[in-house]
Amino acid sequence: MKHIVIVGATSAIAEQCARLWLVQEPARLVLLARDAGRVARLATDLRVRHPQAAIETVAADFDDAQAIAAQVAAIVAHAPVDIVLIAHGWLPDQTGCQQDIACCRQALLINGVSPLLYAEAFAQHMERAGHGRLALIGSVAGDRGRKSNYIYGAAKGMVARYAEGLQHRFAASGVRVVLVKPGPTATPMTAHMPGQGSMASAAEVALRIVRGVERGQAVVYAPPRWRVIMWVIRHLPAVVFNRLDI
């Protein structure tokens, strides 16, 4: 049985990934999340869908490095891990962050530092096993800082640079690191944003992630059109870019 771990399992995208992986084959699935009630509800759903799968839940503390190390050690002690998806995130209010650096700190912690700590903890074990796929959810917001959400973007940019480093480190090994960059996705996280109707669905993004992980793709834009859009945005000269209200 494949051993799959999802950190931040109650995120809408993560939940869809879990469903897709279990449709492929009954796996041993470990779900980490902060909210014990919500993750229990998710685990129950997955068990009813796939009675042959083995599903565990772990209550996670996303900003305690020692707790993270201990959780990860306990998970890999069972069996080496085949796939890890690190999916937790929180979309802060940009203006709120600008006015209150405590909000800013929280956003950087949850979207940047915490995913890295989890990834680093799993990376150690994967390196020793010489095997595994580690997927991190970054964002198109990490591709270029924009005034409308650069705090979130900075944290996601950090995830991207980190993934790059990890890919370099594991280039010669059997470990694959996949950086996912979803565009705006219709999930509870973006429910307050205008234009949710035209966003990609969590299920569509999840399908890209699952395929990207299967292929060991270095960078997955989801949906793929964001690769082109972000290429353009990254290459806009500052004189033009600074005039845009984005």
Next chain:
Amino acid sequence: MKGVYSWGRLALEPHRVIDLHDPAELAAQLEHNRPGIAYGLGRSYGDACLAPGDTLWRTPGLGRLIAFDAQTGVLHCEAGVTLREIQRLFMPRGWMLPVTPGTQWVTVGGAIANDVHGKNHHRFGSFGDHVRALRLLRTDGQQIECGPRQEPGWFAATLGGIGLTGLIVSASLQLRRIDSPWLTVQTLPYASLEEFFALSDASEMDWEHTVSWIDCFSRGGRGIFMRANPAPAGLAAPAPGREKRVPWTPPLSLVNRWSLPAFNLAYYALQRRHVGRERQVAHEPFSCPLDQVQEWNRLYGPHGFYQYQSVVPRRDAQAALAAMLDAIARSGEGSFLAVLKTFGERRSLGMLGFPQPGVTLALDFPNRGARTHRLFASLDAIVREAGGKLYLAKDARMPRALFEAGYPELNGFQSWRDHGMRSSMSRRLMGD
């Protein structure tokens, strides 16, 4: 505020849209945003799922399964789970929903609130006949567990109650055992309504599914009758079909009086090929042929379309149907998707449920304004004369008098209503 359509795409009107995800937060989300109505996948054709200016509580986020008993086949799930998901998960395990409507893109909550039916009504009744229990949340925070035996009053009001008794949060559904995901299908042409009735009568004993397509442009009522039974075990699982999508809304209806006769002729010719031999068809394409083309409702163009689905008691059905077909022919309008089917003896358990003994005819008409409404007025008169009624899940325009005549339990229903729940339909037909 966000513009939302129902399936008929008649008008894009602004709503305050609230996505429901977490059962723990529902009570607050209802109480703070009432009045409004629950909105699942928006497959109601008319205005049962719309409430312009008010709230739409979107339910697909309530999409978790809660329990399945592999001994009894009872599935407990949240109300936003789609029938398609249930079928796709459980058919490989030898279980399926006993009743599915013409599309699987509906939520469990929507299926209950409209007490939907399928092609096997004469054998399995309607969706509500297989609901063991449901949980209702009122906008004042009250929670009610009800079912056919527990709190039957609440159950009867909620089943077919188009969302007006509160939010359906979860339900327990009785699935049925199946040996195979396939059906054995026979296709038989008929040349007149008499032949249709003879075929229906001859088939209901021995065939689980019966349905027919009738050609509105033919004099006398020629059509194609299909009947099906579960196939024996042993065939491989069907490959899921490729999904197509209508990519955008054409500037005018592609279903119109020039294209319709051609469509109907082509459909008739295509179906004729199947006459005289038995085919194996998977459940999904047999029960829900239109599910293979996503957003087919866009074909009707920017003005949308109406569906007119009536049921008339069997006694005068043949004369009523003949009169309706005649009225359609005289109006110069026409319908491509004309579905004719007999219901069995089981009346819906819901106070406002649709299925009742008789014959049901469903017709789609592009919205051509006053012309279309003139035709509806003459169809209404025939339905009322025959003692029939129209299906709320499809309706966007019936006059209040026809509603009151067709739904005698309306007065009883009113006392079960949640007054934080209201829709365009409830305002139109019940005054609030």
